Amino acid sequence: MPFDKKQHIAIAGGGLVGSLLSIYLAQRGHRVSVFERRADMRKQQTDGGRSINLALSNRGIRALDEVGLSAEIKKAAIPMHGRMMHDRAGKLTFQPYGKEGQFINSISRSNLNVVLMNKAESQGVEFHFNQRIASVDFEKTAFVFQSGEKSEDKFDAIIGADGAFSAVRGSLQITDRFDYSQEYIAHGYKELHIPASATDDFQLEKNALHIWPRESFMLIALPNPDASFTCTLFFPFEGPLSFASLKTEKDIEEFMKGTFPDAFSLMDNPISLFKSSPASSLVTVKCFPWTKNRTLLIGDAAHAIVPFYGQGMIAGFEDCRIFNGLLDKADDWPELFSAFQSLRKPDTDAIAQLALDNFIEMRDLVGDPGFLLRKKIEAKLHQLYPDRWVPLYTMVTFRDDIRYSEALSIGRRQKKIMDDVMQTDDIENMWEHLNFEAIVNKL
Amino acid sequence: MPFDKKQHIAIAGGGLVGSLLSIYLAQRGHRVSVFERRADMRKQQTDGGRSINLALSNRGIRALDEVGLSAEIKKAAIPMHGRMMHDRAGKLTFQPYGKEGQFINSISRSNLNVVLMNKAESQGVEFHFNQRIASVDFEKTAFVFQSGEKSEDKFDAIIGADGAFSAVRGSLQITDRFDYSQEYIAHGYKELHIPASATDDFQLEKNALHIWPRESFMLIALPNPDASFTCTLFFPFEGPLSFASLKTEKDIEEFMKGTFPDAFSLMDNPISLFKSSPASSLVTVKCFPWTKNRTLLIGDAAHAIVPFYGQGMIAGFEDCRIFNGLLDKADDWPELFSAFQSLRKPDTDAIAQLALDNFIEMRDLVGDPGFLLRKKIEAKLHQLYPDRWVPLYTMVTFRDDIRYSEALSIGRRQKKIMDDVMQTDDIENMWEHLNFEAIVNKL
Incomplete structure (x- = not known):
């Protein structure tokens, strides 16, 4: 039977997964406090069309649907019906993702996060910003903040939704018999930009995920609502052709022009963007157990994956949906957390592997x-x-x-x-x- | 060509590997400062024959030989010429480790450490005890201690020999693109004791490593110089027959008597020892890179393994020998550290796997x-x-x-x-x- 009393649940992290989870829990009538390391993103300047976009697909939509948000999110989404491959001569090949009517959606990460936070607050969720968690006291189910302060130790449960570099997981890692791995791939990424045309139109096919597969690396582009595209170059950090090997502006220009001529000709300031932005790394994180006492990890904190299947956020959203389903019958946090990790771990290990495999498919096989x-x-x-x-x-x-x-x-x-x-x-x-x-x- | 000037090298950890490495470096004429978290073990009561013993074999002896210590160490060692298997009926089977004259040595971990520290000090190595390292400043090649103090930032190099739960590695782990894994096995261990006889004799064959293989778990015993044996039970933490399943003194007695009758009859207070001591866990740690700037990991800090091949300390000693060999031609720390990790990583990955495999051999196959x-x-x-x-x-x-x-x-x-x-x-x-x-x- 479900918890008969209102529970007070603390969530570490007000990102996509933490915010969605807070809505699920608040809708069940629990008191939910979210502690977020960063400032409130709704009060800061955002970067317009440049915001990073994500691919939203069915598993994610199902979770959003359950909290009553899928219609609002879909309004701002751009359907992508398949992959548009660009060869070196600029020749295009289109490969549909599925049957007629099956598509994934390009959405803005920050817009999605804002929608989730607004909804959460409207359901009574309390957000606490600029709260850097230093560690978790698993006996008292309490946070210690980097300021040295301790949280009120009255939480019934803590859920760490604080991402790939989770502080909650950091505390679990120094408990005995905690299996943990973080493994980086040899590639990193830099983001580039194709603006809208002078007449505010998309300069490439709007309803597709564009790929420039080049065997050992690739460029991709996803459409934004302002008719621009956010491009991401996935490229080795080191080696004969790598971020490290392209040292001068001339190196970068020759590489980009020769390798992605059609994309390069449309890009906004690619050379200086390439040169000035550091390459970001890509990590797979696995761990077990996900829980100790009344504390649980969820989303990237439990299972960060590489982005090549577009399932990182989606897996976290599915975590929330499945967790909520288990809550229907739960009346004991440690038992619930233990059931959740046993059910879910094989699936998140599987998507971690699928995401690694799909990089090879995208950068190499789709050109074959x-x-x-x-x-x-x-x-x-x-x-x-x-x-x-x-x-x-x-x-x-x-x-x-x-x-x-x-x-x-x-x-x-x-x-x-x-x-x-x-x-x-x-x-x-x-x-x-x-x-x-x-x-x-x-x- | 070798470093032409005297270098100041800081070593984190004054255990077996840190102490041996400090001797190698001091003998080359460098200034060496060792920072050890614990108190000076030479000034504390030791526990007599109860000290944990280790198997010392050729690769380790070769390193000790190079610093002029093998003769002294061998004096306190007890040769073990093979495995003595004990079945449930107490029937013995002997399997030699190698050819006539090939044997491994049972030695006391603490005695070995004391010999190494004394030798190091006699060569001018400076030991600083009760110094808990909180983190490493890789830019300045300096320690930050848990007291908040920073070390003098004049070290030419830092070497982290601070074990499986290395603080130096902890600082590396939060740098970008650091691959890391810690993986526990399902078994833990507890130490038990077979004393010398009333006439101060060994109660089992002295020159053997005793094994009670029981398929999914095992007991082993190594001889001590005082004619006692240190016994170690490797046993699952959880499951139908496990540390968790043996709850009462009666459970423990029935299990020990029924499973290891000959050993049990010789043991000193096994039931209360079993009950009062917590089970220790067994972890394999892998990471890469082992170095950043002028800081390097060595020994268990870089590659902790399970104990079933008797090669944990030995691999660390071999690290020191190989590192010292590379020093003959080195005049640049980052280059040397990078060459060392490339050379050594395939070997420490291999012994990690061999050690896991050998558990199955010892607990199961040797009974077949x-x-x-x-x-x-x-x-x-x-x-x-x-x-x-x-x-x-x-x-x-x-x-x-x-x-x-x-x-x-x-x-x-x-x-x-x-x-x-x-x-x-x-x-x-x-x-x-x-x-x-x-x-x-x-x-």
């Missing part, structure tokens, strides 16, 4: 005709047997009823079957005559 | 007649082809000229070959008639 044919055959299988063969991308992105861990394991079986199919003689020309039923029966 | 036969066949191969087939245990323990990473990869190839050999019909009776040359040729 054999790979695009494979996707076409899988789309055909899905069309013929919509329930029996669901492509991996579709399972992850559009099917919120399939767990990430199931998607990973089904996807691996599909890959083996398709590896064989692609060995068929003259597959390029005969693929429409394959025995599709025999293929789907192998799964 | 098929496994002992396999070892006998390998010993025969080694006898016939001493340079072409060196058993894995011998490579790791007795051959300091074979890198851990080589031992791991050769060992894997040997295992595959031996898996096939063990499939031979009637192998128990016909093994001496195998075509040994054909086997060794497969490697």
